[in-house]
Amino acid sequence: MAKQFEFLTKYIDIFEDVYDVKIWDISTEFEKDIMKFIDEYTDIDLKRYYDILDKKGYRLDKINPTEIDISNADSELILAIIVFAYRQSCSSDSSIVKNYNKDILIKWLRKLKELDK
Secondary structure (H helix, E strand, O other), X not given: OXXXXXXXXOHHHHHHHOOOOOHHHHHHHHHHHXXXXXXXXXXXXXXXXXXXXXXXXXXXXXXXXXXXXXXXXXXXXXXXXXXXXXXXXXXXXXXXXXXXXXXXXXXXXXXXXXXXX
16 A cells, blocks of 8 residues: 655665765756645645644744654654745746755655654
């Protein structure tokens, strides 16, 4: 049985194995998959990622998402962080990997995989 977040967590191995030269191609695919996941995942309204973060006590005008302690985070928080990082990258005409290095993305994706049922 497929795990519910495997669509995104499959990028853990890809990011770990890719060299910086190819990271931009991978980043584009990852961002496309994030967009698709936002549209298709119905358990959480990820279009309201900012409200989710605010409800969990994280005002992102005051804190960088890389500073959020995810050790006790649930999947809703991790997904909201990833969507925030993606949206922030879009608004700055950049890529998620350029704004947040692949090690940060791997950390968030590993936590999401750990929480996957």
